[in-house]
Amino acid sequence: MIKLSHITSYITCPRLCYYRLHFEDEVFTEMNAVREIYLSFRRGFDLKWAEERAKALYSNFDYEVFKKASEKFVYREIGLKTVEWDTVLKSERLEVVMTVDEIVSDGQREFPLFLSLNSPEEGIWFKDVIKAGIAGIIAGYDESKIYYAYSGELRDVEVSYGIKRKALKLIERVKMIKKGFLPERRESEYCKFCSFKEDCKAKPETFASKFL
Numbered sequence: 001m002i003k004l005s006h007i008t009s010y011i012t013c014p015r016l017c018y019y020r021l022h023f024e025d026e027v028f029t030e031m032n033a034v035r036e037i038y039l040s041f042r043r044g045f046d047l048k049w050a051e052e053r054a055k056a057l058y059s060n061f062d063y064e065v066f067k068k069a070s071e072k073f074v075y076r077e078i079g080l081k082t083v084e085w086d087t088v089l090k091s092e093r094l095e096v097v098m099t100v101d102e103i104v105s106d107g108q109r110e111f112p113l114f115l116s117l118n119s120p121e122e123g124i125w126f127k128d129v130i131k132a133g134i135a136g137i138i139a140g141y142d143e144s145k146i147y148y149a150y151s152g153e154l155r156d157v158e159v160s161y162g163i164k165r166k167a168l169k170l171i172e173r174v175k176m177i178k179k180g181f182l183p184e185r186r187e188s189e190y191c192k193f194c195s196f197k198e199d200c201k202a203k204p205e206t207f208a209s210k211f212l
């Protein structure tokens with residue numbers, strides 16, 4: 001199955017998606033830390049508990065990364081009730097699986113809530129829009145919430161036909177990479193932290209890679 005993280009990796013860099021599909025990524029990330037902090041606070045636990053959860057769940061736990069994330073984390077009450085945490089949505093037909101951080105309710109409707117780190121000045125990052133699009137395709141949600149953990153802001157994404165089309169296009173591209181096509185690099189600031197940078201430098205681009 002293709003995971004949500006493979007699809008969001010494609011948005012960062014198609015080649016990173018290739019590596020994450022075919023090899024394990026051993027790095028404990030700020031996103032991992034933020035997730036445990038958010039879920040602990042929502043349940044009424046403290047930062048120490050979040051750290052214990054992260055240590056128990058991640059064999060690659062890195063205290064420095066956890067500390068950095070906890071210093072930037074902003075917790076605000078969002079005024080929505082928790083329905084469920086860690087909900088797995090799956091489509092056998094599309095061969096896609098995603099974990100939704102939280103399902104929340106405003107008393108009338110339920111929404112998937114996804115965590116993200118820094119917020120853009122306005123609107124929603126494309127990768128977060130795509131998360132909402134995939135939840136829309138798999139489970140019929142027409143709106144998702146994004147909690148930007150480093151500003152404590154909650155923003156909404158309405159899932160339009162256009163967003164679903166873009167999400168499906170990305171799923172198709174990731175499926176091609178899963179078959180073994182090596183895609184092009186998309187160099188960015190992320191390359192500095194990429195766990196696959198040495199191998200990436202050594203692998204040349206091919207004519208076919210330009211089309212992924």
Ligand code: SF4
Pocket residue numbers: 013014015016019185186187188190191194195196197200201
């Ligand atoms: S080093 Fe940069 S270009 Fe290469 S896979 Fe990582 S993010 Fe992509």
